[in-house]
Amino acid sequence: MTPPRKKKMNLKQRYALMTRGLDWETSYQKMDDVFPYDTFEGIKITDWSKWEDPFRLTMDAYWKYQGEKERKLYAVLDSFAQNNGQLGISDARYVNAIKLFLTGVTPLEYQAHRHFAHLGRHIRGVGPRVAAQMQSLDELRHAQTQIHTISHYNKYFDGFAEFPHMHDRVWYLSVPKSFFDDACTAGPFEFFTAISFAFEYVLTNLLFVPFMSGAAYNGDLATVTFGFSAQSDEARHMTLGIEVIKFMLEQHPDNLPIVQKWVDKWFWRGHKMLGLVAMMMDYMLPKRIMSWKEAWEIYFTEAGGALFEDLSRYGLRVPKYADIATEEAEHISHQNWAIFYQYTQAAGFHTWLPTDEEMAWLSEKYPNTFDKYYRPRFEMWREMEAKGERFYNNALPQLCQTCQIPMGYTEPGDPGKIGFRSTEYKGERYHFCSDGCKDIFENEPEKFAQAWLPVHQIFQGNCGGADLGDVLKWYHMDNGADNLDYSGSPDQQQWDAWQAARKKVAN
Amino acid sequence: MAVIALKPGYAEAVEFRDRKENFHGNQVVYLHWEEHLSFCSAIAFPLPPEMPFGALIEELIPTYYGMHPDYQSVNWEQVEWKIDGQSSTPDMSKSLADNGVGHKSLICFRTPGLNGYRGSCS
Amino acid sequence: MAGIVSITLQNNDEARPVIESILEDNPSANANYMPGAVKIDCPERLVVKAESVSERIGRDWDPQEIHLTIVSMGGSLDEDDDELVLSWGA
Numbered sequence A: 001m002t003p004p005r006k007k008k009m010n011l012k013q014r015y016a017l018m019t020r021g022l023d024w025e026t027s028y029q030k031m032d033d034v035f036p037y038d039t040f041e042g043i044k045i046t047d048w049s050k051w052e053d054p055f056r057l058t059m060d061a062y063w064k065y066q067g068e069k070e071r072k073l074y075a076v077l078d079s080f081a082q083n084n085g086q087l088g089i090s091d092a093r094y095v096n097a098i099k100l101f102l103t104g105v106t107p108l109e110y111q112a113h114r115h116f117a118h119l120g121r122h123i124r125g126v127g128p129r130v131a132a133q134m135q136s137l138d139e140l141r142h143a144q145t146q147i148h149t150i151s152h153y154n155k156y157f158d159g160f161a162e163f164p165h166m167h168d169r170v171w172y173l174s175v176p177k178s179f180f181d182d183a184c185t186a187g188p189f190e191f192f193t194a195i196s197f198a199f200e201y202v203l204t205n206l207l208f209v210p211f212m213s214g215a216a217y218n219g220d221l222a223t224v225t226f227g228f229s230a231q232s233d234e235a236r237h238m239t240l241g242i243e244v245i246k247f248m249l250e251q252h253p254d255n256l257p258i259v260q261k262w263v264d265k266w267f268w269r270g271h272k273m274l275g276l277v278a279m280m281m282d283y284m285l286p287k288r289i290m291s292w293k294e295a296w297e298i299y300f301t302e303a304g305g306a307l308f309e310d311l312s313r314y315g316l317r318v319p320k321y322a323d324i325a326t327e328e329a330e331h332i333s334h335q336n337w338a339i340f341y342q343y344t345q346a347a348g349f350h351t352w353l354p355t356d357e358e359m360a361w362l363s364e365k366y367p368n369t370f371d372k373y374y375r376p377r378f379e380m381w382r383e384m385e386a387k388g389e390r391f392y393n394n395a396l397p398q399l400c401q402t403c404q405i406p407m408g409y410t411e412p413g414d415p416g417k418i419g420f421r422s423t424e425y426k427g428e429r430y431h432f433c434s435d436g437c438k439d440i441f442e443n444e445p446e447k448f449a450q451a452w453l454p455v456h457q458i459f460q461g462n463c464g465g466a467d468l469g470d471v472l473k474w475y476h477m478d479n480g481a482d483n484l485d486y487s488g489s490p491d492q493q494q495w496d497a498w499q500a501a502r503k504k505v506a507n
Numbered sequence B: 001m002a003v004i005a006l007k008p009g010y011a012e013a014v015e016f017r018d019r020k021e022n023f024h025g026n027q028v029v030y031l032h033w034e035e036h037l038s039f040c041s042a043i044a045f046p047l048p049p050e051m052p053f054g055a056l057i058e059e060l061i062p063t064y065y066g067m068h069p070d071y072q073s074v075n076w077e078q079v080e081w082k083i084d085g086q087s088s089t090p091d092m093s094k095s096l097a098d099n100g101v102g103h104k105s106l107i108c109f110r111t112p113g114l115n116g117y118r119g120s121c122s
Numbered sequence C: 001m002a003g004i005v006s007i008t009l010q011n012n013d014e015a016r017p018v019i020e021s022i023l024e025d026n027p028s029a030n031a032n033y034m035p036g037a038v039k040i041d042c043p044e045r046l047v048v049k050a051e052s053v054s055e056r057i058g059r060d061w062d063p064q065e066i067h068l069t070i071v072s073m074g075g076s077l078d079e080d081d082d083e084l085v086l087s088w089g090a
């Protein structure tokens, strides 16, 4: 840290100078020609100068603090690699959570980098434009730090090697990919609402905080470090999210219905995508810190409750179907883990059945649902495994046209029944996992009728062939190493050999 | 409601990705065994529209649902069918198309008395 | 529950004086420790005072240094040279 120095200007003056002071009105080109993207969505802005970043971070300070974060982060990552940090994790099963996280999220960081760069050029107001430029650099940094982590784990574990290739092809990675593609193909204000507000402000805590804390608890120093380092940028991103919402709502009353529709849409999309994180937290961490349901209560019900109460003064209400999402917090992790267990042959990470202790933990955390609906499912599969008849689903699942997840979610109020929804558009049927996903389609059918649904693409002959082996090849998945159960995997053999070697040394 | 697009004519230029013509003479059919949610969702198949409905019972269902402990006890006479949400008494000798099964139709079947492992709907 | 603001900081050496200052300057704040991080909740309003942190570390602390240790937050933020405030309704 540099020694204290007297500042010539205070923070507010510096911010004004280094943002608004750098902007100008065009003279020989029309502003609308220079900024062609920020009006077509119908959002009305009357005074861009009303925007202010509450952190008042200027580019010079940004470089200083980011440089410091990077120095620290890479020192830790380097020592993790040098000291074989992978040996210190709680159990090699844990690495599978990281596989899913890094193959699912890292390419999104890169996408975010690209799209914030676009906004950093194309938003006419200089305040949000500078904030978007900073965020673009943050997101590139996140992608880089995660790829460094991948590079270390990839030396010892399967499933990481083909992450960028897999992101564009694999069935479950199409869930985060299509989520982000949807946001990037929307206009700038919808993108801000989707990513900065709904995702980063309302939901990202559920992704990073308990998960990074879980990494800390499971001895994964690399993930804790990139996670918390990335998350330190997140507070600024969250601020951008909430400011953009308030700004739109303060600028013109006509903006409210548009913003509300986006908030409803992106809350629901985020909730469905985060179901993957729910499963990581409840099933994939050998040492658990809190259940998904508990995280949902803290970060959505409580924190989101305070947020939407505050925003109600603008007429904005709690996202549509928030009550349904809260009910689903009792089910979603179990339903998702069951999906991956039965399609383990096509997943780029390993699966397993919960042990007795893990089931006891799940019963305790989910007293209303686990014993009644999900324990019997796992016990049936355990019996089948014991008979040498491990349960696989050998057909392909029906996917939701909007979220692209197998349609495995149950009817609100009836966990014994799949919730089927469908609609017709221009003479063709479309299927959805929920009312939320159906509404999203019906608001923009032209967009979602183009969805690249992995199952239908296999049937159309666009994924390397019709057999599982062909498709895995096309996914660049190493059959027998990247996929299937943890038990018997090369990952497990290696881990067991390490543990045996350590015991020998200890004796 | 329609999408708000930057480019004029966007909506008209859209290519829908899953039109029946893209499936090489097949149509997509979804099949679901109610109250047996250990099969996480309905399952999807590309099937010729002229395939007899009875082939579901003779070929597809035993292959893809046969490992469930309830399967051996199914009484096919009593099974209740639904095609796209409507109750139906399919004619097993007639084709899928003749039974009203179209592209992206959902066929559900319920097996009264059999509702999953230990009655848990799993 | 209404109007709770919160700040989550890493639980490390650099953040510790900040955490201590917050807990002293906001008597109704409540710290929840979890592995690697601490989430501090406070009804209505929470302030991080540069003066308190500076006193603890023996040098001038710039509120922007919060960027090095912050993990997450809830509430609307306002920052100047002397303090960082989280509240609702701002």
Ligand SMILES: [Fe+2]
Binding pocket: A109, A112, A138, A139, A142, A230
């Ligand atoms: Fe990021």
Ligand SMILES: [Fe+2]
Binding pocket: A272, A400, A401, A402, A403, A404, A405, A432, A433, A434, A437
């Ligand atoms: Fe969906």
